[in-house]
Amino acid sequence: MPPSSSSSFTRPSRQSDYARFSPTTPIVIDNGGSTFRIGWAGESDPRITFRNVVQRPRHKATGDAVTLVGDQDPALMKYFDCTRTSYRSPFDCNVVYQFEIMEYVLDYGFECLGANSEVNHPILMTECICNPLSSRSKMAELLFETYGAPSIAFGVDAIFSYKLNQQYGRCYEDGLTVCSGFSTSHVIPIVQGEPVTKACCRTNIGGFHITDYLKQLLSLKHPQHISNITWEKAEELKMEHCYVAQDFASELQQFQKGNEDAKEKTRCWQLPWVAPTQGEVPSEEELTRRAALKEKQGQRLRDMAAARRSLRITELENELNGLENLSQQLDEVDEHDVSSILAGTKFYSRQEIESNIIRLTQSLRKAKGEPIEVEEKNDASLLEKYPLASVPDEMLTPEQLKEKKKQIFLKTTSEGRLLAKQKRLEEESIRERQNQLDEEKRLENPELYLEQMHARYRELCERVEQRKKPKTNGNHNLLGGVGRGERLTAAQKERMRLLTSAAFDRGKGEDTFGARDEDWQLYKLMSKDNDDDDNSLDEEEAELARVTCRLQANDLSPLPQDIDPNFVPRSDLVPIPGGTTEFQKFRPQTAEDFQIILDVERFKCPEVLFQPNMIGIDQAGLDEMAGISLRRLPMVDDSLKAEMSKSVLVTGGCALLPGLLPRLEAGIRQLRPYLSPLKVVRASDPVLDAWRGASRYANSPHFTLQTISIQDYYEKGESLLRQYQMKYTI
């Protein structure tokens, strides 16, 4: 299956012949759940068609909120900030409830139609059957008062479609129309040209549910590609690849057995993917070239470092010389002039100068690479700095005592710091030694070293995972509770015991919880996230990270190649299915991982129309609805029912699904008496026939008798709307 090209987008173009139509020409609107169609009565196609949604993003440049109706050119959407907005539809199920959105849609529709002055034409609009009165009256109010329409009429789209097909001769005066729309499906019996509303039947399943089901199934099957599986993409897939199985159970069997037919029916969607270039084993020249390059880079770095170091050394030496001169000056000069000289510099006392000299000499030595002298001086200076610390208490005055306390504190902290420094030095030396040993091992036997590293890596991985596992004992309880027959681990048992004992009500006066500090440790133990082995877990994770680095590392060492060019860290791998989580094997990613397979979903999703139980909607499917509708008919005349069965029309967007008609026919045949006549036809154009039927209806001379005029509306108001029922045979 070739990768799908970006859907070609065409915007409805603005019409320019609005003024050409006389004020008696009605405007026909098919206000559908998925698309909005508007045009002139008498024409064969609607002028304007667009998706019945509105979004209100912010224009990035100006910052205002603008209104965009329908689908937009994706290239232009970059000028708008759509992060906090979404598509909004005026419909809730098949009833219009958000009239602000409806107004935006109508605005756009009329504007594209070319309206410049008042909408001075009668309007014929479609609605759902048995539309609630409040929705109908709000729509009437909108059309009359905001748009100034002189008269309006409401009709049901499915019946318009039936009437049109009746005129084409595909169905007859008495029949059944099965209309499967965007959010609902209806079965409406038609007797003597008029619908029998009492016997109508509606299930809340439509194209929307099929697409949504497909989207959810694919997202669950391929969670890593969830961002590619958008609603629009799912609709595309549905329209291109979904079909209705003639016999659902046997289709499933075919796929379960893995027949040849099943393989043929499987479709595969390849997402764009580029293989990571592993590269072939580089040749000798390649290796030497790379080694030379690395050497050069290393040399360059070393030169830079050396230059920097020499610069620093000269700086330090200069400073040191300056300070030594200063101290010499102070030596030579008298006491009185000392303070004046000192005032000129930034030092306050001789000791400061001397300590600075010492510091500088040390840094100089370090920069030159000589070992630092052991700071024995510090011990002596410690005692000097804190003279009072060693003097026993009785010999001191109270202020001196305070001094002494301060000095003891300072002494212990500086001692502590010394100890810490020593420990750090020791650890570093140990690590250095380890690294050297490692390097030696690696240099002498690369293969063995590699094996060992791999083994260590695997071991660490498993151990880390194992540590994380016992927490849940392999349980994935929905609500964290324990199901029937569950065994608890020791940790879980202990926790339950704590919880119950803590909750046990010992009565007033006996509860001493909280009196001691250790009581509150209970909560730590109770907490589910408590990890006693936190420390060791972190250690292991750190080692894991180190080992991963080593295995991946690109050395500047004399070795011409990386340690292990084939090593791929765990996150880039894909688990081989079939194993349990404990013993999963991994393999690197391939092109197959970026393929989305549609096999069972192709016919499972449209099956929802016939078995709404599959998605949890407890209503009858399409075929059963026909039977229910026939049963609900008030007259018990069997011959009439037989007549009607000969003229069953399937219309609505979902009628385009291949295989729907034979399946529906088989389903209805099950409900009808044996060998009674049955004929199911599809509307000539299931999507546009509703609008076309309405257009022809509005064009007929008696249409004006079926409309509500604005004067009637103001006089009689809601009661008129309540009683309003269109007659379809005129």
Added chain:
Amino acid sequence: MEPEVASSEMVLPVVLPFKRVQMSDKYPKGQSRGRQWKHLKQILQAENYASLPADEPNYLSIESPPSMYPSKKYCDITGFEAHYVDPRTTLRYANPGVFKRIRGLTDDQIQRYLALRNAVIVLR
């Protein structure tokens, strides 16, 4: 407004010549209008069909009853016919291989599979 955006006429103009009341006057800026509109359930409640004569068809009376055919159970993961149910998660499965996979699922995946079937129990 960028030239290509303006020329494509994609944005709905704020003022339209054929309207008696403009949107900005009808819905002044700053008020949240989301709560103004009643959802279908509320509309139907307000309609109060019980008080109307019962033989007239209304939105609720047309609704389909539950199906007469016993519902077939399908595997939640693979889609084949499911003869077994996992007691811990109440997911349906078709064969032991699928069962192993179910036991390896995370909590949120389980919830999503159940939500497909409208079988999630939410405690609030």
